Amino acid sequence: MVFDDGTVSRLADDAFYVTTTTAGAAHVMAHMDFHRQVVWPGLAVEVTSITDQWAGMALAGPKSRDVLARVVAGDDVGDAALPFMGVMAATIAGCPVRLLRISFSGELAYEVHTPADYGTTVWQALFTAGESDGIVLYGTEAMGTLRIEKGHVAGAELDGRTTPADLGLGRLASRNKDYIGRAALDRPALADPLRPRLVGLVARDGRSPIRSGSQIVADPAATPPVPMQGHVTSADFSPMLEQWVALALVAGGLERKGETLYAAYPLRSETTEVIVTDPVFVDPEGRRVHG
Amino acid sequence: MPPRESALGDLLAPRRLGPQPAAPGLSLAERPACAIWQISAWREADIAPLRGALAERLGLTLPEKPTAVSTGDVVLFHVAPRRWWLVRAEDRSSDLAARLAAAVIGRAALTDLSHGRSVLRLSGPASRNVLQKLCRIDLHPRGFPAGCVAQTPLGQVTALIHALNDGPSFDLYLPRSLAFSAVESLIDAATEFGFAIGGQVG
Numbered sequence: 001m002v003f004d005d006g007t008v009s010r011l012a013d014d015a016f017y018v019t020t021t022t023a024g025a026a027h028v029m030a031h032m033d034f035h036r037q038v039v040w041p042g043l044a045v046e047v048t049s050i051t052d053q054w055a056g057m058a059l060a061g062p063k064s065r066d067v068l069a070r071v072v073a074g075d076d077v078g079d080a081a082l083p084f085m086g087v088m089a090a091t092i093a094g095c096p097v098r099l100l101r102i103s104f105s106g107e108l109a110y111e112v113h114t115p116a117d118y119g120t121t122v123w124q125a126l127f128t129a130g131e132s133d134g135i136v137l138y139g140t141e142a143m144g145t146l147r148i149e150k151g152h153v154a155g156a157e158l159d160g161r162t163t164p165a166d167l168g169l170g171r172l173a174s175r176n177k178d179y180i181g182r183a184a185l186d187r188p189a190l191a192d193p194l195r196p197r198l199v200g201l202v203a204r205d206g207r208s209p210i211r212s213g214s215q216i217v218a219d220p221a222a223t224p225p226v227p228m229q230g231h232v233t234s235a236d237f238s239p240m241l242e243q244w245v246a247l248a249l250v251a252g253g254l255e256r257k258g259e260t261l262y263a264a265y266p267l268r269s270e271t272t273e274v275i276v277t278d279p280v281f282v283d284p285e286g287r288r289v290h291g
Numbered sequence: 292m293p294p295r296e297s298a299l300g301d302l303l304a305p306r307r308l309g310p311q312p313a314a315p316g317l318s319l320a321e322r323p324a325c326a327i328w329q330i331s332a333w334r335e336a337d338i339a340p341l342r343g344a345l346a347e348r349l350g351l352t353l354p355e356k357p358t359a360v361s362t363g364d365v366v367l368f369h370v371a372p373r374r375w376w377l378v379r380a381e382d383r384s385s386d387l388a389a390r391l392a393a394a395v396i397g398r399a400a401l402t403d404l405s406h407g408r409s410v411l412r413l414s415g416p417a418s419r420n421v422l423q424k425l426c427r428i429d430l431h432p433r434g435f436p437a438g439c440v441a442q443t444p445l446g447q448v449t450a451l452i453h454a455l456n457d458g459p460s461f462d463l464y465l466p467r468s469l470a471f472s473a474v475e476s477l478i479d480a481a482t483e484f485g486f487a488i489g490g491q492v493g
Contacts, residue, residue: 044333046400052467053407094293115406116467117295117324 002158002167004028007102009087017087017098023155025051035180054098055119059126060109060138062291067130068099068110082110084290093125104143106150106283108291145236148247151200151279156212156233157247163190166249168198168279196230197253200277201246204260208272210235210246214263220271232263240282247279254278292383295324298409298470302478305489309482316484317415319477320492322462325410326381328388329402330395332373341398348394349387351377358438359453368440370451381405408451409470412492413477414460417484422452422461424480432457446476 004024009017095118103109214232230250345351451464
């Protein structure tokens with residue numbers, strides 16, 4: 001089952017820089033430590049938590065490359081020099097930084113990492129450089145909306161019961177090599193096509209809210225026990241689409257695209273008629289992130 | 292390079308707390324801008340050559356037990372199986388980092404943790420009492436004399452505690468992102484003893 005998500009950057013032939021979610025960091029570290037100490041003790045490999053060593057910040061949006069170029073001393077940060085998913089060492093305001101062109105926001109964006117005692121200096125340099133372009137701060141609430149609009153899974157979808165295929169991430173799992181968990185994924189229950197799988201939902205009337213935790217049913221008027229088709233994992237009002245959008249795990253997944261279902265929230269006696277959509281609501285071709 | 296910013300903000304603004312006899316029972320100050328390198332030997336068989344390389348090229352002694360060994364202004368801690376920390380005051384003109392990297396090549400991984408810890412020095416007759424309120428290991432000088440090193444929770448935060456001398460005096464290495472909270476706990480625990488906060492030690 002998927003238990004966390006993050007990034008891996010290759011810094012050298014034999015050195016990798018790994019990020020995880022905050023909540024999952026200890027679990028991922030313990031997973032790695034267990035395998036290197038118990039399963040493969042003969043491998044020469046060390047893992048160290050460097051969470052406290054680095055300050056990380058995200059610079060996102062169509063003007064992020066321009067702002068970055070103003071503060072990065074000497075290096076070209078254009079699309080060819082720093083492509084999507086690229087990593088580069090650079091200097092900002094005299095501080096050593098690591099640039100990762102990746103972002104949970106789904107925008108053209110960069111993560112800027114610097115040793116923690118330089119964090120405020122680098123932050124201030126970026127903010128000052130962006131003032132003429134109207135740079136603003138964005139926090140975790142905004143990030144939550146952005147990632148739902150982009151169909152990026154987070155804790156609500158990584159609930160310990162979902163496989164990569166359930167989340168539409170099956171293509172990330174290699175077909176050519178072995179990996180921890182590969183055999184387990186072949187178990188019949190984990191390959192069952194009727195498993196709940198990630199879809200998007202919008203309200204049929206284009207304005208009703210959809211609540212996280214809603215049960216998905218085919219007929220809200222049916223006599224209980226009503227068969228559950230799935231549940232809503234994440235929902236928010238999308239400023240881009242000007243309506244509520246939701247991510248949900250629904251039996252049969254995207255094969256039910258276009259179908260009408262009902263999101264029932266008995267705690268508030270609400271039922272919303274919803275349509276099954278693709279989970280990526282904004283920029284599905286990824287034009288912004290590859291810009 | 293710009294100056295390094297402490298995680299503690301105004302928390303150690305110079306002041307006195309608690310009962311004030313002629314001399315305070317203890318003092319707490321930050322050791323700013325330390326350089327910390329973690330040395331992790333790849334295998335048991337790499338330890339002896341590593342020890343030899345550090346002795347020959349840098350004049351440094353790798354401790355065998357969980358103790359600290361000082362050579363000049365460099366301290367080496369044994370922190371885990373096959374793992375040590377090298378600590379000194381940061382010196383940007385020094386080539387120690389490059390010489391260290393050259394000395395350990397093929398024998399150990401080197402990881403820079405210089406910004407990853409806030410380092411506090413707690414000194415004075417009551418300092419052992421304060422630490423004992425927050426941690427569960429036995430810090431009595433019989434069991435934890437000068438030179439001893441332990442990693443243990445201090446309140447809710449795992450700290451590396453280094454007994455410096457029989458003052459007693461201790462250096463506390465706290466994860467940078469939790470240091471503010473840990474130091475607040477220390478201040479609360481220390482107030483009853485009469486306490487001088489602030490300043491920096493080299």
